[in-house]
Amino acid sequence: MDTSWFVVLSAFIFCIGAAGVLTRRSPLVILLCLELMLNAGNLALIAFSRMAGNQDGQVFALIVMVVAACEVVIGLGIIVAMYRRRLPIDVDAMSELRG
Amino acid sequence: MSPTAYGWLVLAFPLVGTLVVALGWKALPGRLPGWIASAAIGLSFVASLGMLVSLLDQPEEERQLVSSAYTYLETAGMSADLSILVDPLSVFMCLVVSGVSFLIHLYSISYMTSDRGYSRFFAYLNFFVFSMLLLVLAGNFVLLIVGWAFVGAASYLLISFWYRRTTATAAGIKAFVINVIGDVGLVIGAFLLFDGTGALDYVGVFEAAPDAFATNDPQIVAACLMILVGAFAKSAQLPLHTWLPDAMEGPTPVSALIHAATMVTAGVYLIARCHPLFELAPAAADVGAIIGTATLLFAATVAMAATDLKRVIAYSTISQIGYMVLGVSVAAYGAGLFHLMTHAFFKALLFMGAGSVIGAMGGIQSLDRMGGFRKAMPFTFVTFTVGALALAGFPFFSGFFSKDEILAYTLNRGGGYVVLGVVGYIAALMTAFYAGRMVFRVFFGPPVSEARELEQGLLHHGEHANPATGEAEDTDVGFPGAEHHVAEREWPMKAAMAALAVLAVIGGVLGIPGVTDTFERFLEPTFEDSRFHDTAPGDGAEWLGLAAGGVFALIGLAAAYHYLLRDPELRLVTRRRFGRLHTLFVNKWYFDEIFEAAVVRPVAATGRFGRTVVESTFVQGVIVGGTVGLVRAGTSFARSIQTGELRSYAALLLVGVSGLVLYFLIVAS
């Protein structure tokens, strides 16, 4: 139950989330994987907060939760807008930034 | 006022005139620009007189005055000021230039009426006079070159004055290009002199030259030859003469002023001014003498055969300047400059008369179409004949004293110069012949239709057309005006021509050998350092030379009379017998064609080669295209990263983060 267990677990979840971002095609699922990564970060923060004995890490994690919520709202809004305009919901098809 | 103060005034008036006419032309009604311009030159002439008087007040030893307005250039080893040199030679040139220019301005006031570019004409004309005065008053080579270039520019502007005529613009360009060749020569010559003597102003160079160079030192010879190149281009000597006949495309007052009286004499002035250098380089002086002689002979032959009235006078100018160049090259400075003055008088007069006749002909300039104007234009006839007689060297007219004095000097030098002198006399015979030819063709014989109309009082209005090619024109700006003017009807033209006629007759008074040598004595302070100062022929030899010249003149005139009036068939017989020679003369000895083939075509071909091969293929293709291609190839790697795909960007992010973590791991361990 050492802190390092929690941190390694958090790293594992983070990497799973990263692999998901690189692998999946649907932006919905990519957003979900992003949530995974954020939560992994939260876990690490709270573990360190426990290790240090003060609650700053927890407050940090709370704010991260808020930010994640906002991000989800906007991201889903974009997906809805894409759907509304009959664009394919597929990140490989969105390449207008191609240089 | 001191002579130099007058000198600055002489320069200031034409400059002010130019600015006033050029900037205020919209506000000046009618012929006012012409009067303002003429007044400016008139004031300049008065200032020249003042300069003369105040210079004569100075004792003889102190007649070389330099005045500097502004230090233009001062660096290590080189300094040039805006300075003028007032001495007898420059005063003389100022008087001739401003005086004759004033009369020509007067003439132009009425000649150029009805031309839409009236004010522009006078602005250019004043600018030209300013440039010419700058040239002759300059006290150092830098200002001389400035004046030289300005004069060339003014000449170009005035030759192509009727700018919508393609022949005129082509002639202007030709004149400018050939003048540039002269400019280059002059600059190189000035540089060689600077290199040898370390000075750029006349006083400095001439004092240092005998010490810096031995006689016929290669550098001084080269410098003098380069100066000669400049002089020949400006004065239309062989082989740089081809621009002058074409310059007759300009209005007649321009021909009178620039191409007879003033600009073309700049070369003669230059050689006279640099006489200490030419005396140190006799080889260059000899080259000048030979070219001068060759030119005077060549031009006289062409003048005998040319059919355009203005071109006959143009070739006559080339020939007479050949005499002047010969004169100053054999150290007959006084004689050469005296001839410059008298030539200015009678040549300007001849051009003015020609302008009047061409006006009567409605713009046509061909001698073949003219005849019998004696009764219709009596004033023009008298003044033109006076000018022609002076040109021919008829005894006791001004040309008699000046031209034959040069030949007397030449013969007196002995040795090879005798050949030159003999050639000069032969050409004098031809000169008299073609002078008579002009008079007899235009004014004698049965009157042509234009003459008959004029006798009735009707001025012929021909089609507005280019006299050379016959293309139709209109009378808007850029082409000649609608009206033609003859001297009989316009008093400014009459006044100017009368003044010049009087001068052409009595001008010789200044240089009658043995009786009045005012002219020589006046120029002495400038030329007394000449080595040939004491080799002047005695009075007896001079009178002999003059007598010979007079005889030749009379023979030439008689021959012209005989050919043209008494025995017209003789003319046709001669033409058939000397057919090939006649063709050669009429085609100007094919100089234009030679230049076209030897110079113009190769240069044009080089230009085309440059455009197609060098520019298009090499520069555009290789250098520009290659650079572009190189940049494109080099950045294609960077471009390939920008795929626009989200996942590749995310992958790059992840890889980057991993790399960073790895780096920190390694560092920490």
Added chain:
Amino acid sequence: MLFEQILFFIAGLGAIGGALGVVMLRNPFYSVLSLVGHLIALALLFLLLRADFLAAAQVVVYAGAVMVLYVFVVAYVGGSDEPLRPEGGGVSALGPLFALALFVELTIAVVGSSLGALDSPGRDIAAGFGSPGEIGKLLLTDFLVAFEAASFLLLVAAVGAVVLARKRRGLEDPETAPGVMSAHDAISGPKEAAR
């Protein structure tokens, strides 16, 4: 202690399982549900770390509100089953590899770290550690600026969502235009119907 360790392993396995489910399940609906499970396991882990308030917030806000939002959107947008092998080619094939490399590095960093405190459960803590009162006190004193900024951010997000999702006036109903990929390109203006 043993009880906690057992709980840790259960929660840990749940979290990992949920994460793998999110990544590997083809139907996006199932991925969402998997994430919900993952979040609840995470809340348990938070509890083990004495972050009571945060655990509650996680369940209520995250699993409760945000995931419901996700469910709504997935229902609206629909989500077709993706094929098992993504056709992305190079990047997506190498994706798991990169992630694995990162995991290895991070593990080495943690395990080999010289930070001694990592090997202990943590410092001694007071009884109210992680309680709402304590968190609230911190939010309103030390972290007031962050608190206010976060609320501002929420406002911006709300406005942004409304802007993104509203219907543009004057635009023909995209559902009724046949054969049109998009009636209004977000970058250029309205396209012509035939293109």
